[in-house]
Amino acid sequence: MPDHKRRSGLRELLSSLILTACLGAVWLPPALADDSNISREIDELIAELTKIEKGVAAAIANEKSTPADLEALLPGVKEGLARLSAPEGLRLANGDSTLQDLRPILVFRLAAVEARLGQKNEALKLLDSVLLELPGWLRHELLKGSAFASLANEPEFERIKTRVERAATLWDGSSFLSGFREDLPEDEKIAGLSDFWSEVKNNFMNPSRLVELDWDRLYLSYLPRVRQTQSTIEFYRVLQEMCARLQDGHTRVWMPMEVYERQALIGELETALVEDKVVVVAVKSEELRKQGLAPGQEILSIDGVPVKKYAEEQVAPYQSAATPQDHAVWVYSYMLTLGPKDKPLGLEVRGFDGQTITASVTRRLSPTRGFSRPLTESRMLQGNIAYIAVNSMMDSKVVSEFGQVLEGIGQRADALIIDIRNNGGGNSGNSYEI
Missing domain, CATH: 3.30.750 (Transcription Regulator spoIIAA)
Known part of the structure; x- marks a missing residue:
């Protein structure tokens, strides 16, 4: 075969392979394609209805909203509810809790609009129809907010509020609350x-x-x-x-x-399980340093009990975790030193010279506060490697802090390490941004 024909045939073959690969990349089995379409339809409907709900909520909260402003919202809310009640809406809502939850929320907003417009009977009927379906934040708004001020003197509204309060008691378990006693009955x-x-x-x-x-x-x-x-x-x-x-x-x-309030941790001392040994990873107190404690030392015992035995008996059985790794963090990093405030913790560690060091450590850190670390820590390592520790996702400021560090040392580095070993979690949205 002449060379040009070979090249032509090769081009056709490559074109065929590329086309097949592209088609293969987008082709889905019918069942998966259907699921994808349904998910898209659900997301679109949720977005539309949420936009309607937010608009109505804003108008209700605005004291300057005129009757004409409120009346203009009625068709949109009613159309949204009609879509949810139609066969197609019911099909999409089947198995999707967000769509199911939107119906009582929209009914609640519609009732608030009717109340503001003076349609008291209609507002009361709407509220009564979704009373036990309302999420907690809307129950609170009903009881404490001003959206239904026009119904304040209506006996039926008082009955509705009483039912809401009882429903709240049922779901939040407040009937079980009692004063603290050293030994409950x-x-x-x-x-x-x-x-x-x-x-x-x-x-x-x-x-x-x-x-x-x-x-x-x-x-x-x-x-x-x-x-x-x-x-x-x-x-x-x-x-x-x-x-x-x-x-x-x-x-x-x-x-x-x-x-x-009676318990505390040793906030100046951080520990961890490293290669099956319990070690000191940070010492933040001069008092502890004077007793010979330093990062890298192996902890041998706590209060005279071998540290592994102490952890397995006194700490591990009470820690909830989904993975062995997370369980180890809770046992050996978060809760290992928890105990009575008035009882010092006795530690034995192996010094770097192999000798045993004995220390008595006071518990001072409240277990409700936890260890305090900056949101981010950064430095340059050997080999022009940028190191950034992200220690929490709770505060949205972590996103901007990370961005600033990345724009700084991250731009001039040949490699980047992002350390989340001490990150206890938080808002997933912040982690997505990072």
Whole structure:
């Protein structure tokens, strides 16, 4: 074959392969394509209805909104509700909680507009129709806000508010609240355990984990243990142990504030599990340095108990985490030194010369505050490598701080290390921005 024909044939083959590759990149099986289309339709409808809801909320909150301004909003709200009630809207809302939640929110906004326009009976009917579907923030707005001021003297509105208050009590569990006592009555302990068991059974995001645990049987096994507790602190420890069985980092049982006020961590000393050894990673107190403590030393014991044994018995059973790595952080970094404020912690560490160093450390840091670190830390390393530590995603300022550092040392570096080992999480939006 002549060379030009070979080249021509090769071009045709390459064109065919490129076309096939491009088609392959965008082709989806029909089921996946349908799912993608449905997701897009849901997102578009949510965006449209949310825009309507935000506009109505802003107009209601604006005291200068005229009746004409409010009346102009009615068609949009009613059309949005009609779309949700139509077969297509019901199909899209099936299985999508955001769309399902938008219906009572829009009805609530429509009721507020009707109330502002003097249509009291219509407003009351609308409120009554969604009363038990309202999210907590709208229940609060109904009880404390001014949107329904025109209904204040209506007996039916008083009845509605009473029902909302009772609904709030039902869902927030406030009926279970009682004053702190050193040892709660047995009935209250059983009620607390039962409330926790019920909340998890009905709301936990991973039902398969409940099946694996046999959650009901686990509840029954903890009943006698709760009855045997001799103090409120011991009772809460049992609940924390049961909660830890869920292996979920966002499901926790917290002690009452009265308990936390008596406890403290050693804020000047940071520890971690490194290569299966418990080590000191930071010493922030001159007092501790004078006792011979320094970063890099291995901790041998706490209060005379080998440190691993102490952690496994006194700390690990009560920490909730979804992964072994996160569990190790909670056990060996966050909670290892937690204990009574008035009781110093006895430490034994191995010095760099191999000798044992004994130290007595006072607990001062409140467990409700946690360790304090700057949002970001940065420096240049050898080899022209930029190092940036991002220590929290809680504060939106972390995004601008990171951007400034990146514009600085990041621009002149040959490589970049982003360290999130000490980042406890926060707002996902901030992490997306970074």
